[in-house]
Amino acid sequence: MVKPFQRLLLNRMLRRKRLSLWKLLVPLILILILFKFDVHFGNYFHVETESVLFFSAVRQFVGSKNTYTTLDLSDDLEHDYGNDNFGDENEVDKECSIPKLKHTVEIKEHHKPGDQVGCRRVKPLNGSCSFAEKIFKRKEPLTCSHQQSFQICSIKEQSDRYDVHCNISICAKTVSLGTMDPHTGTLIWSSFYDVKKLEHKISDMSVNPITIKGFENYGFVFLVCEKKDYGSNMDANMYDHYLYDTSNASQLLILPPARQQAKQTTSSDAFNLNFIFIDSVSRHHFFRSLPKTVKVLESMNAKYNLNLSRNKKDPTPLVLDFELVQSLKSRTFESLQALFSGYVNPYEKAFGVLAYPPQPLKIESLFQPLKKAGYQTLWLEDLCYSWEWGLPKDLKFHNESLTAREIWNKIKLALQKAGIDSLGMTYAHCQILEANGVNDHFHGPDNVCYNGRHQHNYSLEYLKYYQTEMIHRGQPFVTFFETNVGHEDTGTRIQTLDTDLEKYLHFLISQTNTLTVMFSDHGNTYGNFVENSLEGRIEIFHPFMFMLIPQRVENQIGKSEMNALIENQHRLCSSLDLHHTILSLPILNSKNYMKNVAMEIPAANISEFNKQFNVSSYGLLRPVWMGRTCDVVPLIMPNLCICDGYEVAMKNDSYHLILAQYAEGILNNKIQRQQGGSGMGLHNCQKLQVSQVQNVRQSRLSDGSLSVKMDLVINQMGKKEVLFVALKVPLNTAKPLQLVKFERITPYSQYSKCANKTVNLQLCVCDLTNHEQVRNSSSVTQSAFLMDVDQKLIRSGSGLECIYLMKKSNENGFRFDVLNMCSNTIKGKVIVYVKNIVLSTLYMPVEFRLMSGEIKFLVAGVRRNQGKKIQVQIKLDYTLFN
Structure with a gap:
């Protein structure tokens, strides 16, 4: 069968006038070879089915004077290349359910005429649950039995x-x-x-x-x-x-906190707040990994319902399961910043993964008002206080250049500002992690043990000691416990938490005056499931949240507020809603609350900026609009909406391939700019070469633009790397294509061993086997472009042949790069004339300066209206420097 690009090549040859016999025979022989061996032009961009992308290089013969060339590509772009796809994951298997707690408490919702539910969870792809089971299932969770245990x-x-x-x-x-x-x-x-x-x-x-x-x-x-x-x-x-x-x-x-005598207080109704934060565990992964914990939560609700039907008082708390929690970003800092301070800005540039946040985490926005209300505050986490992650980064007190005494003084000042009275036994985790051979446990080991006990067992033991002692004293408290047991590659270490968390939840039954919020920020962001399953990608943005509310706390919150919480179990919400919920609790809003004087809860302030997100000043204590979708949730890109139908899964057609090529060009320009120097120089981080596009999802924004999200698969240095990109295609306005955000899905910290220090590590793919700098393998030799499909020759007096204008195109758009194979630097500009095309820039001409050996992405464009013809012309003008 004749391939589209083969037909194009033949048509071009037949259209040429005054071809000499040898000029005709050589390309015809080439065509016959292509027909015989079914060759794909895949060295520069490879797809796994028929080629839908067309590659050409226009070779220019230039002298030292200014030259230019003009190409008309309209006929090429109107050619039908078919709708072949690649990277489509179509595993057919059993239907997968959406997990939820049994025995949940429900109320009859009162809908207004015309009300429609705005969000239902995206249905998992058939077979994704079988794939997850294959990856994560163990006969038994790992124990610490490999260690000898001593009790002195x-x-x-x-x-x-x-x-x-x-x-x-x-x-x-x-x-x-x-x-x-x-x-x-x-x-x-x-x-x-x-x-x-x-x-x-x-x-x-x-x-x-x-x-x-x-x-x-x-x-x-x-x-x-x-x-x-x-x-x-x-x-x-x-x-x-x-x-x-x-x-x-x-x-x-x-050690438990020092025992003190109970206080004489009238604040017995000031209930306590208890946060259990399990980092990097999605809602689905919570249910598949923690069966004992799920069972105890369901048994609580079963007993609660039984007692409710019998009008019997019982300490067993009500468990609320918020089924539609949307993650704001696949990173902890932004989620916690929204929780504590209510600040989230999806439009500002996020700081780098290895960089420090521009402002510390504003824990004081929540903790200081609680302290003023008479609360003691405890923060527990399982990271080392002298290492770079966790509170040292969030509160910005990590500094390797300071002495231990200087760091210690900075910690005290940071905790005082944040309103944290104590870190409890947090300081012991430095020794636990060091005994396991790591500074942090984000990439192993598979099991973190010390003296025959899991790391989290120590933290939960202290938490129980602390809460028991505060209750003994009659001291209201707020506790925040963070565990990173789920923050690792395998996705199985979280299973080791199950038994200890189950026991702790049984302990909470006796805490009749404590409201517990158990939640995560996002799902796991790397590992086999995320890299190879679309469901794994969606789970990144679908965390879990449960509230455990004893009857005594219910009475303090109020009947209408409790009804709203119950109703909101099935509404789309985020950590921003939780922020306003906590700030609207009566413990913070009645000046006479400690004297047990009932008062109307005042509304927490909503900033002008946050009003666009349609969040209630009372948070989840008021019914969330049932029509709410991700349109009004402050998603920080790249992000995926968990609501069904909001983003449509698309086949990987030629339209999206052009967008992938645009993203690749932008990212490669970033790499080259950050590395600096000549394109023929010594660079470790290679230019990215996208080999496949996967998991394309598309939605229409309120301004008529398209939001397109996709995975770019890169096979280089013998490894598969995945970049998640979010793009915006304005269709109704005179704005350019935009690469909104990108994020590396596959682990990349190992590349720090060979990366250029000036390059964003998320963009770097380098040779881990050879740490010495090598010539940039992305610099293309002249011979690589001898198979030109379209070329125009401009002769000069010197006969120099070293400038290449490279084109990739299909019926939906194009991309142009320029390569300088001369020994001199060139300076030039490109002007593109288009119809029915959304360009990557509004500014013409596009100017460039290239040193010897450099290749640079210039401009890309994608079809604006699928029903109309597109036209493209390009003009190149450059100067060669000696």
């Missing part, structure tokens, strides 16, 4: 005190106690030969703070001793080393 000391809670008991029979001689230095934040060590003195020291920390006035309990101590099998020759200066030595017995002992 233990704490047992009594009704009015904590008892400390130690057994040092496993130790050769001395026991070393590691505590936090309150001046530097480092561990200081002391040795104990006598078990009673050791017990008394630990007891002083957790039971009798009066005897050691001024000592701050950091929520943990480390205990280390050399096992009897190895003898005793510990050097007092090597305790930190011995903490990870397998010849030693080491234990992390969690």
Whole structure:
């Protein structure tokens, strides 16, 4: 069968006038070879079915004087290349359901005439659940049984005190106690030969703070001793080393906050706030990975419904399952910024992944008002306070150039501003992570253990200690616990949380005056499921959120507010709604609330900017408009809407290939500009070559423009890389094509070993096997362009042949690049004349300056109106410098 580009080549040859015999025979022989071997022009852009993209290079013979050429491409662009697709994922398998809790509490919704539900969750593709099961299913979650567990000391809670008991029979001689230095934040060590003195020291920390006035309990101590099998020759200066030595017995002992007497207060109705934040876990992945946790949530609602029907009072909380939570961005910072401060701006340029935010996370917007209302605040997270992620980045106190004492002072100031009273045992996670051989656990290990226990087990133990003690004191509290157990490549480590989280939820049943919000910010952003499944991509933007509301808290919130919360379980919402919900709770809005005087809840302020997002000043305490869609949710691109029908899945046709080519050109220009120097110079980060387009989704914006999102697949250096891009195509206005945002889906931190330091790491693909700089492999040799389909020769006195104008085109548009293979720098400009085309720029001419060996994307255009003919002419003008 004759391919479209083969027909085009033949037609072009037949149209040429006054061809000499040899000029005709050579291309005819080439055509016969193409017919025989079914060759695709795929060196520059490869697709996995028939070629729908047409490649040409126009070779110019130039001298030192100004020259130009004009090409008319209208006939080429009107040619029908067919509608072949590639990269289409069509696995046929069983139908996949959308998970939800059983036994949820519902109310009859009152709809107005003409009301329509604006958002229903995108139906998962058939087979995606089978694919997920294949990737994530384990017979049993990983345990810490591979580690030997030592218990040197233990704490047992009594009704009015904590008892400390130690057994040092496993130790050769001395026991070393590691505590936090309150001046530097480092561990200081002391040795104990006598078990009673050791017990008394630990007891002083957790039971009798009066005897050691001024000592701050950091929520943990480390205990280390050399096992009897190895003898005793510990050097007092090597305790930190011995903490990870397998010849030693080491234990992390969690300490409860120092026991204090209960306060005499009238604020018994001031309920507590408890946030459980599980980073990078989608709603679907929560249900597939945490079956024990799901079961206990469902059992709570089953018991709640039973008690409700019997009009029986019971401490079991009501569990609300918010089914349609839309992630604002596939990154934690923006989601938490919206939660704490209500600030989100989808139009501003986001800071880089490895950069620091321009402003710290404004935790104080929520915590400081709570502190003024009499609350104690606790922040727990499982990252190292002296490393670059987590609070050190969010509050901008990380600085490797400072001493430990200087960093410690910065931490204290940052926490004070944020309104955080305590980090509890957070400081211990530096040692836990170091014992696992990592600074953070975003890319492994598959299981994070210390002394035979999971990392999160320690955090949840402290959280229970803290909440129990605050309730004992009669002290209202707000706790925020963040775990990154789900933030890793495999997607299976989250399963290790299930048993401990199930036990903690059972503990919460006894917390009759605590409102718990358990939520995530987004789904996993990398890994096999995300890279190879459209459903995995959608799950990135569909986090989970549950509220656990005891009856006592229900009564304080109010009946109409509770009805709104129940109704909003099925409405589209985001962390911005949650922000206004928290700020509208009665604990923050009644000046006389502590005196138990009922008052109308005032509305939280809505900024003028946020009014465009149709968010209620009462958040989810008022019914969300049932017609709400992603139009009024502040999505930070690139992003996918979870609502069915908002974005239409498209086949990968020639229209989208042109857009992919435009995006590739823009990104390659960024790489070249950031690397600097000559195109023939020494560069590690290669020019991107898109080989496939996948997961194309399209929606119509309010201004009539098209929003197009797609995955660009890049196969270079023996690896498959995926970039997610969002583009805007204005159809009704005189505006240019726009690459709104891009995001690397596949992991890329490993390329830091070979990347040029000046290049955005998200854009870099380089040779991991050779760290020495190499010639840029994207610089194309002259011989690569001998198969020109269209060319015009301009002779010069010197007969120089080294400037190439390269064209990729199909019936829906084009892209032009220029390549300088001369030994000199060239400066030039291009003017494009079009009809029925949306161009990548409104400014003509497009000027360029190219050093020897450089290739640069100039301009691209895509068809504006599918029913009308398109016309394109291009004029090139340049100067050659000596």
